[in-house]
Amino acid sequence: MRIVVDAFGTDRRPIPDVEGTLLASRIIPGNLILVGNQNRISAELNKYDPLPSNIEIVDASDEITMSDKPSVVGKSKPNSSIHIGLKLVRDGKADAFVSMGNTGAVHAIAMLFSLGRIRNVKRPALSVIFKLGGQPIIFLDIGANADCKPDWLQQFAIMGDIYARKAVGIQHPRIALLSNGEEEGKGNELVRETAALLRQTNLNFIGNAEPKELFKGKADVVVCDGFAGNILIKTFEATGSYLSRLIREEIRRQPLTLLGGALVRPAMNRVRRRVDPFEVGGAPLLGVRGVVIIGHGGSNAIAVRNAILQAEKAVSGQIVTAIEERINQQQSIEHST
């Protein structure tokens, strides 16, 4: 197995990217390819001794940043680490691509300049995996498609189901539709029409789920359009940051609460780890012809390592072949009825 890692993904590129790759190289049964500015990667790698023999470097002269527009960089920076990394996968020289970089750019370059879609997949979906209450939950789409159609969401459910089973190890994933109410008939038009389509599949579709149900671990895969999914994820993150800021402010206000704050710090750190998105490291862009794992720009080395481990599981689980087969099977069921 060969996994390509974007060395210029994180906000503190290439430091956590290279260190995370090194950490993964000690666990992964296969080779890792760091792609990006060769000199800077070498300089970073040389800090480590001995160098693992299963890491190689591929040079990429262009650098895509978080502020680059996805619609522009596809053409303007053809030698970016994202372009070159994804082409290695397209050309069969690697099995997966992992990046903590510009999500929109990875999506656009994968679709338009390298991998393209799996046959009969209508739209790829961007996912995120959260550990809520200890168990992983896969959300998709969280931003690749702001406007969706019911048959796209049906495919997102199928792809999420396959990923949950083959790469996350959930035996019978419970699939839910994100909605503004639990009851059948609740939701917007998209949710109601998608629910009807999902009932026609052999998925373990458990119906609608409101945000609070998700925190209780009601579902393993949560399907939504990329607009609502993005609002959910960003509200979750923003609420967390907002509340920690308020807690810090209020604790600092009095000597006694300040002392209490010092004493509860270990508990607060455990809370932070329990909601830490970096524990999973990254989540797949599903529906493209290759394994692509995308993580957060703020990732540390552990998160990069974990994203690489996600990629390894997705490759071992042969998710691309599984998605292709399952989508085509669903198509033929629908055409025969």
Place this chain on the structure above:
Amino acid sequence: MRIVVDAFGTDRRPIPDVEGTLLASRIIPGNLILVGNQNRISAELNKYDPLPSNIEIVDASDEITMSDKPSVVGKSKPNSSIHIGLKLVRDGKADAFVSMGNTGAVHAIAMLFSLGRIRNVKRPALSVIFKLGGQPIIFLDIGANADCKPDWLQQFAIMGDIYARKAVGIQHPRIALLSNGEEEGKGNELVRETAALLRQTNLNFIGNAEPKELFKGKADVVVCDGFAGNILIKTFEATGSYLSRLIREEIRRQPLTLLGGALVRPAMNRVRRRVDPFEVGGAPLLGVRGVVIIGHGGSNAIAVRNAILQAEKAVSGQIVTAIEERINQQQSIEHST
């Protein structure tokens, strides 16, 4: 001024409803009408001495609960406190209706059995007012309309602007559209088309806002469709409950953190008050022909009192007339161009 209060709204009806009305009666320059089962209201009121002279009771024999279906109770429970309270407003016998009860039922009964829409308002919108970082932010729609059209959202913005100015006291409300990205051109089709419409109004439209910007106080009025708005509000609430549960669990795990937890309690209580939705008490259903304020079923007496104070400001600000004038003005601008 006469404000009708649903005595059978909260989950612990009629206790907080009656007590909150009593608290408001000492502040409000006008009369309060408690509507609901007369005997139970009297029994509750008799606990207080002396009884304020500006509270009266109107009997309602049907009781609508949180689990009642809005589509059913409109016809099946014609003598509910919601029906009777709203009819008092419709018939000019009261100026506003306040309820902590079943939101869907208040919306349905207001629209179909009593007040109806303000002329030329396409759809009423349900709002919520949060105090984030001390300043109030009005969100709408948070659930009355799961599927929206751009011209409905334009009207939501106009109604939110009027409410912010006339009932919340914000001089030049900054209006934002909830979106998955700040940049112009981001968002789903609805957001992009609504943005174009909002640029044609004289509103202080500041563009798209992501959830994290809202927590930083970027906008005063945030407009969205009822599906996305509902997901945002419920994710905010669910994240808050989830994090407090985790914090409690982790603090209990060790004697030292348990001690620290006792010391930080005053700080945590201050945090809770800073995010407390009950401080505002309730928010308007905008676009119906009357002032209707709806609060949370979990409200305590203070929240009920504050919701009544909201109603008083909305009546004093003559928001119904202001909305009617402004919507018709916008219509004639559009017809003349």
